[in-house]
Amino acid sequence: MLVQLPGGWNPLLGRLALDQIPYDNPILAPLFVAVVIGTLVMLGLITYYRKWGYLWKEWLTTVDHKKLGVMYIIIGLVMLFRGFIDGLMIRTQQVWANGPHSSGVFGAVHGYLTPFHFGQVYSAHGLIMILLAATPLLVGFMNIIVPIQIGARDMAYPYLNALGLWITAAAAVLIMISLFVGDFAHNGWFGYAPIFELQYSPGVGVDYWIWTLQLTALGTTLGGINLLVTIIKMRAPGMTWFRLPIFVWTSLSANIIALTSFPALQVALGLVAADRYFGSHFFTAGFGGNLMLYTNLFWLWGHPEVYFVILPAFGMMSEIFPTFSEKPLFGYVTMVAASFAIAGVSWMVWLHHFFTMGAGPQVNSFFSVATMLVGIPTGVKVFNWAFTMYRGRITYSAAMLWAIGALFMLLVGGMTGMMLAVPAINYMVHNSVFVIAHFHSMLLVIVYAIFGSVIFWFPKVFGFRLDEHWAKVMFWLFTAGSMLVFVPMYMLGFMGMTRRLDYVFNPAWHPYLAVMEAGIAVYCLSVLSFVMLLYVSIRDRVKNRAEADAWGSSRSLEWLTHSPVPFYNFAVTPHVNARDEVAWRREHGLDGRQPDRYVDIHMPSNTGMALYIGALTFVLGFALTWRIWWLSLLALVAIILLMVIRSFRGDDGYTITGAELERMEKDALRNRTRADGKYVTDGLGQLAGAAMAYSRNSPPMGGNSSSGSQSGI
Amino acid sequence: MQTSRKKQLAGIWGGPALLGLWASTANASVFWLFDPKGVMADTDLYYMIVDLLTMGAIVGVTALLVIWFMWRYHKGKNRGSYHPEWSHSSFLEVVVWGIPIIAVGFLAYFAVRGTFELNPYNPTILARDTQTAGKPVRVDVVATDWQWLFVYPQYHMAVANQLVLPEHRPVFFRLTSTSVTSGFFIPQLVGMIDAMPGMRTKDALESGHVGEYQGIASDYAGAGTSWMTFKTRIVSQENFIGWVHKVQSSPAVMTESGFNRFARPYINVHHRVVYFSQVPSGLFDRVLMEVMRGKTWPVPPQMTENMVAYIQKQSAEHRD
Amino acid sequence: MSSHGNTVDPKKTVLWDAEYHGHDVISTRSLGFFLYLLSDGMIFATLFAAYGVLSYSHNYFGGPTPSQFVHPWYTFTQTVSLFLSVLAYGMGMAAMKNRNRGGLISGLLGALVLGVVFLCLDVHDMTDLARQGITIATSGGTSAFIILTQVHAAHIFFGLIWILVMVAQVSSKGFTTDTVGRLLSLRMFWHLQAIIWVFVYVFVYLWGYIS
């Protein structure tokens, strides 16, 4: 039943053999050594500072939505960096391999990457950026912020939340492993029929691609269910639907998209896997297959997916604009309506990704008009943000700058999207770098919103603000980099340059390619300034200590509780009286009021189970990629067994008594009013501990100083 | 036709000032999309300008509005008054929904019209062209890994990696591929269309401009895609006849097995052009049928695993 | 929206809700599981779409078409066993309402046995087809046929494991929030699989036989 493979296979190791490790590759081998050394140093440091116990108890086994969110964001940032390195490699290849007389090294005819390797670089770049950078970053923020914004103590299913994180981590590890063991796919991030069939991609690259995507799909689906139920079921009393912060609304609409669209991806990839593993004929050109079926199924997910990532970004912008305009969001109700309109229409537009496939003019017209309809609710959002600033009092803090940058990116990306949506235009620019420039404008909206949110919500999570100066330096460097890379890219699009060229045949394009390369250099500076930003902020963290309301003009519920947020979020569930509750309490002189009575609360226990299952999904993905059947089966059985065991054990959680809570709260308040840095100890571990003050394994007792240093507040 | 379109444009839009500015600062022929040399590309440009100006107007005004708000309501500058509670205005709500709705309605009209005019299977814009002179030319396009074979069924001949067409005669393409999906694109003449294995798509173009234009494989089709380019020459009708005779008298014939040899994976690093005389009729349909019956041209593993060695081997074999 | 002047009396406004104990565990879990089933339903919807696209005569590539290899009467026994399984499950749940542990367990065991019968019939059918040379690799059409039916069978298989686990949990733990909640979710799952089977039976077996 299983297909015949080109090349070797043995029962023990599947297709895995020593020669699959590219130790002779001049780029990968040093990188591999560097990664190994880096990992060893990390592990050594952890051991040296005896942080294993801390790491295990506070992070690896945690079910706290804030810590999980922080880990999502760390994964996202690391993958964003990896994606950027891919981008750097793409740009360097193109500026080098330009014109028939350009030189080549490392065995490439032109440039330094062979075509097959170049294909892997952009495929990995696209997949990583969308599914392992943008998605985890957004999911991370939704994880941290949504429960606090609705006044909940945690997500609806804390354990499932951890599971989602570790499966996402497994996907990230799987795609990173593909760098050093075997190859990655070269069929673009969205895959092409029939080029991913075994005849045209005999290696394991496509299999890595399939299982990485499947794992992210699984993780995202689990996370989506969790968020939906949390929003529907866990709202604090008084938090009616039309008092929800917009970020919650956009998370809701985004996750409805995720829940309903990811299955299409899972099926599409499952069928590709069937073709490759069982020799079925879903997407083959012959034997009664239908290769256009794949394209339809993929974009049936792929298009909603881009709105899945942009909607939370819109939500973030909708939180930042009012705060720094010191005014409620303009047109709250239409903002909600617009979010759902975008989500609804996102289902009817997928064909705009392949207008050139030769469907009839009626079909193309329908999808063209449907696509343009999305411009209406998106336009409403843009105007609402503009009118939020109108009659406001705008502070140009770094977070606000990023949000404004996102708005302008959206204008550019939207305008070019509306061009692509017209088939007559699309025929000329489809598959050209114009499309690349369009969607980078759009995806940069997300990156901008994310960096804005990092700055905006950092004090809520860690208790101190990021350094404004360096945050602005980074903003301007990043913006300069984006301009230098993507403005010439639009122009190249008008010149007819197509995408995915590992060799650029037209020397007339060279000046533009050179400008873009300069942009990459500026981008590198922006990464350095990000590192600097972190360094300076951590150094000055005492000075930058934040109040509960870190910006003084914040509006939604997350600013009611302490910064950093205690692990139980709210000692007593808040009663919500208005939209923008915190602003409401401030305006009525009710801010700073504390509950007068504390009752026992119940919290979920930590568990290592999610980590184990996540690790096993990695093993499963790896074993399937290399066709190590016994290991795949073993991993699958182990996963099921662990799930059964977990279901037998259950989770009774534990109780924090009202008295204990009251002590901790008083402590926090006292520390806050003192704000003299006395309790801030040095060392990054301590800092991370401060993330969510009063770690649950060591709730601070009384006012003695040792507990203070433990909690690090 | 082409000039009347441009006049119409000028009439509606008061002259594409933006474009003129651009064209005068940059070398127009570098911007292939702004320098169309055929009816199809010309019409594409027309719609692009309509869309660009409409969207540009709205987006531009929006951007200015935002910048003005940013300037006026800057905290501490006291330029505009602060209304901390103002967050709703029914009038503005109507405006913010109304403007995009009207704009989308306007653009949708052009989008649908353009889709029919440029329908690659039956572009009505070609049928309406008044400068047409002469019978249509038919070209069957077969994309292989990674070369283009242009079969001229009317002349029983084929050319690899070069397309030569007479001016002012409509050209109708049928396209397919032997192995994977590829894209057919001549920026200055006609937009993209997919060439898919086991399937037939169609396209058409017509040009009144003698010259040489770049053709590109616009869809990623594997390792050799970047070199899968071809030059398109639009020649006068007399020169075209002469060229046809030249090809027809070339020694290389394309038999069925010859085609199978030709279609093996080959990276066209040196832009080799080959003429084939005596092409059996029905070659295109036979390729189509064979692929549907399951014929593939697999890529040898060493090609994807070790590209360089493959290119060396290929050069040794073909001595090019 | 946010401000109403001085109409707020700070003494009377409720700012905290100490008595609020949040959500009901079972209904929260059921909602989540329902949402999961929604996405599961989408998986089948997509598979049906794929089946629809790949069920033209040319997709069978000149090979056998469903009208030649499906046996609606044989498959009808599968339908019956799955429906009886759902019925048994339902009777078990009725027993649970009466706090009748024995009744519940026998209902579950009945559902289990009938589910196993369903799977055995399916496996027999598939091996039979394979003997005639009709496999997943025969043509695009048979690929779609086999994937659709076997993905459904895989769901049944996992459902059976789950039933087994529930039998063990109910016998060892009795009726707790956990077990009752899971039984309710499992009921939704089992019903959904039966509903999907109706579509499979009608569109793949009946319609395939006729056309």
Ligand code: HEA
């Ligand atoms: C979210 C999605 C996303 C993002 C953000 C980006 C960002 C970038 N992309 Fe990406 N790109 C895609 C998604 C994305 N891309 C996709 C889907 C494709 C198509 C692939 C395909 O064809 O299949 C693509 C293709 C693509 C190409 C096209 C190649 C071609 O087909 O011709 C190029 C070429 O220049 C490119 C470049 C870049 C650059 C320079 C950036 C820059 O904007 C990057 C900027 C980022 C940084 C500067 C890093 C900042 C990071 C930090 C500050 C954190 C640091 C953290 C630590 C140190 C821990 N991308």
Ligand code: HEA
């Ligand atoms: C976050 C991601 C994101 C977002 C939000 C969008 C938004 C839009 N996209 Fe984009 N798109 C991508 C990511 C995104 N896209 C990606 C990744 C690809 C390619 C993948 C690949 O091939 O690898 C792609 C490709 C793509 C194509 C296919 C191109 C091709 O391959 O040929 C098209 C065609 O219609 C398109 C259109 C649009 C439109 C109309 C919108 C609209 O939603 C835009 C709406 C916004 C505005 C219109 C601006 C604001 C509005 C106003 C200021 C009011 C005035 C407006 C009007 C009058 C309309 N996109």
Ligand code: CUA
């Ligand atoms: Cu055939 Cu697309």
Ligand SMILES: [Cu+2]
């Ligand atoms: Cu899209």
